[in-house]
Amino acid sequence: MGPVQALGETSLYYINFAGKMTLLLGQCIWAAITPPYDWRAILRQINFIGARSMGVIILTGLFTGMILSLQGYHLLSQYGSVSALGAGVGNGLIRELGPVLTALMVIGRAGSAICAEIGIMRNSEQIDALSCMAIDPVRYLLAPKFTACVFSMLLLSFIFDVVGIFGGYIVGVALSDVSSGSYFQGMADAIYFSDVKMGLYKAAVFGIVTVWIATSKGYFVHLERLGGFGAEGVSRATTNAVVLSSVSILLWDYLISALMI
Amino acid sequence: MKIIELEGVCKSFGKQEVLKDVNLSLEEGNTLVIVGASGQGKSVLLKHMLGLHRPDSGKVRVLGHELGKASERELKEVRKHFGVLFQNAALLDSLNVFDNVALPLRQRTSLSSKRIAERVHELLEMMDLPEAHDKFPAQLSGGMRKRVGLARALSLDPQLVFFDEPTTGLDVHKSNEIYRLFHKTREKLGYTGVIVSHDVPKIFKLADEVALLAERTIQVSLPPEKFQISENPLVSSFVNTTMGPVYISENEESRIS
Ligand SMILES: Nc1ncnc2c1ncn2[C@@H]1O[C@H](COP(=O)(O)OP(=O)(O)OP(=O)(O)O)[C@@H](O)[C@H]1O
Ligand SMILES: [Mg+2]
Numbered sequence: 001m002g003p004v005q006a007l008g009e010t011s012l013y014y015i016n017f018a019g020k021m022t023l024l025l026g027q028c029i030w031a032a033i034t035p036p037y038d039w040r041a042i043l044r045q046i047n048f049i050g051a052r053s054m055g056v057i058i059l060t061g062l063f064t065g066m067i068l069s070l071q072g073y074h075l076l077s078q079y080g081s082v083s084a085l086g087a088g089v090g091n092g093l094i095r096e097l098g099p100v101l102t103a104l105m106v107i108g109r110a111g112s113a114i115c116a117e118i119g120i121m122r123n124s125e126q127i128d129a130l131s132c133m134a135i136d137p138v139r140y141l142l143a144p145k146f147t148a149c150v151f152s153m154l155l156l157s158f159i160f161d162v163v164g165i166f167g168g169y170i171v172g173v174a175l176s177d178v179s180s181g182s183y184f185q186g187m188a189d190a191i192y193f194s195d196v197k198m199g200l201y202k203a204a205v206f207g208i209v210t211v212w213i214a215t216s217k218g219y220f221v222h223l224e225r226l227g228g229f230g231a232e233g234v235s236r237a238t239t240n241a242v243v244l245s246s247v248s249i250l251l252w253d254y255l256i257s258a259l260m261i
Numbered sequence: 262m263k264i265i266e267l268e269g270v271c272k273s274f275g276k277q278e279v280l281k282d283v284n285l286s287l288e289e290g291n292t293l294v295i296v297g298a299s300g301q302g303k304s305v306l307l308k309h310m311l312g313l314h315r316p317d318s319g320k321v322r323v324l325g326h327e328l329g330k331a332s333e334r335e336l337k338e339v340r341k342h343f344g345v346l347f348q349n350a351a352l353l354d355s356l357n358v359f360d361n362v363a364l365p366l367r368q369r370t371s372l373s374s375k376r377i378a379e380r381v382h383e384l385l386e387m388m389d390l391p392e393a394h395d396k397f398p399a400q401l402s403g404g405m406r407k408r409v410g411l412a413r414a415l416s417l418d419p420q421l422v423f424f425d426e427p428t429t430g431l432d433v434h435k436s437n438e439i440y441r442l443f444h445k446t447r448e449k450l451g452y453t454g455v456i457v458s459h460d461v462p463k464i465f466k467l468a469d470e471v472a473l474l475a476e477r478t479i480q481v482s483l484p485p486e487k488f489q490i491s492e493n494p495l496v497s498s499f500v501n502t503t504m505g506p507v508y509i510s511e512n513e514e515s516r517i518s
Contacts, residue, residue, distance in 0.1 A: 117355075120354075121353075121354075124349070124351065124354065125347055125349060125351040126351055126352075126353050126354065128308075128311075128313050128347070128351065129345070129347055129351035129352075129353070130353075131312075131313070131336070131337075131340065132311050132313070132340055132343055132345040132347075133340070133343075133345070133364070133365045133368070133369070133413075134337050134338075134340040134341040134343070134369065135364070135365070135368045135369070136337065140368065
């Protein structure tokens with residue numbers, strides 16, 4: 001096989017795969033927004049994706065806020081404007097770090113697990129079995145994960161922001177000499193509704209991207225280019241899903257920032 | 262009425278040709294037993310009838326729908342009449358036995374949870390699995406998994422059943438029980454069935470037609486008595502090796518023909 005042919009085949013493979021993923025995204029969103037809703041499954045997934053990620057989100061949120069505050073204080077004190085610390089920490093968290101770091105944590109914790117779960121179900125014919133029982137695997141398996149992931153991402157990045165702001169407060173106010181009033185006043189003055197909106201948009205989009213890539217890499221594990229069979233195939237798909245969704249998050253982050261700033 | 266019709270079905274995986282020009286049909290209410298050596302493509306053939314594989318060429322018509330061209334939605338409509346047992350049972354491994362059997366009832370009917378529980382108990386009782394409700398598939402033996410799969414397949418009183426090796430891995434007593442059960446449920450529901458099995462000759466008692474898959478295609482599809490005396494060399498060698506020459510005594514041959 002010549003290099004041109006190889007290139008052509010590779011491109012065709014990726015175009016085909018991307019097409020399948022896009023179709024699946026459409027089906028999942030449709031199944032997630034139209035009734036009937038499987039509330040029990042959605043709650044179970046929220047518990048798995050959301051509630052059980054709380055610890056790691058609180059920890060990363062706290063430290064991110066503390067670091068932002070530490071670096072911000074160091075920088076601002078050189079210009080004598082430490083009163084802007086609250087504004088810097090708040091905006092940095094709400095617009096960028098909250099949604100992005102939350103998404104990266106959820107990818108690591110839940111995205112990989114979702115991909116592996118679905119991939120194993122595909123490889124052991126459980127998805128075929130569902131189809132043969134006339135149960136739509138998209139509606140039964142994937143849609144609850146979509147709803148739960150978007151919801152969890154919104155909630156977790158909100159928690160991340162709140163905890164981060166508190167972490168910034170500890171470092172800036174409790175450990176340094178910024179006054180509590182100027183920390184919060186500066187924050188309130190500098191954060192507009194558009195900043196919050198940007199944070200929300202990002203969290204929602206990141207939620208969809210995360211669950212979309214995780215589910216479709218698992219769902220189509222049998223189409224993996226280097227072979228999707230058995231435990232190794234699933235582990236390969238999972239690794240790919242984590243890398244691909246992490247990179248996509250950063251790409252989308254840039255796009256949304258550029259569009260909304 | 263023909264419930265299943267295959268015409269000139271060919272299927273290859275990469276360079277390997279698995280099925281070549283397969284023709285087969287099944288009348289309503291009849292049971293077709295597919296036999297053949299391991300690795301000949303029996304499961305692949307079955308998956309064509311389920312719409313899980315699409316033929317490279319040829320037609321697969323089930324309940325009047327052409328599955329090779331059917332949309333997902335159409336497939337789902339056809340499959341509402343199916344009861345399927347996979348060769349590996351394919352139970353949902355994060356649900357326990359009870360939930361596995363209850364799944365089609367929960368997803369496809371509006372029965373109350375009390376009625377569903379009754380039905381699941383009845384099915385598991387029938388499969389001689391009264392103690393296994395809370396176990397997960399990974400905690401079951403191979404034969405138990407098969408029986409849970411059967412319970413799940415029969416839960417909605419299907420009109421058309423596909424069983425891939427329903428008694429493989431069961432002891433003689435249990436497999437006899439399963440055969441009796443098939444007989445009983447078929448009397449009751451009058452379903453049409455396709456059974457892949459290695460359990461020759463016992464499975465012949467259930468068959469209206471026996472088809473041999475060999476050398477990539479269906480060699481013959483005949484009533485069991487005729488199958489046993491078929492002159493097709495592949496069939497007679499299959500019959501000889503699996504059942505011994507005792508079934509083709511002259512006496513029997515003259516009686517049938
Ligand atoms: N998804 C697939 N991709 C590639 N090859 C496959 C696939 N499924 C089956 N095959 C091949 O098709 C052939 C037939 O397999 P199949 O599972 O139908 O055999 P079988 O007759 O059911 O055997 P057994 O009695 O052992 O179950 C085998 O050579 C197998 O390797
Ligand atoms: Mg098989």
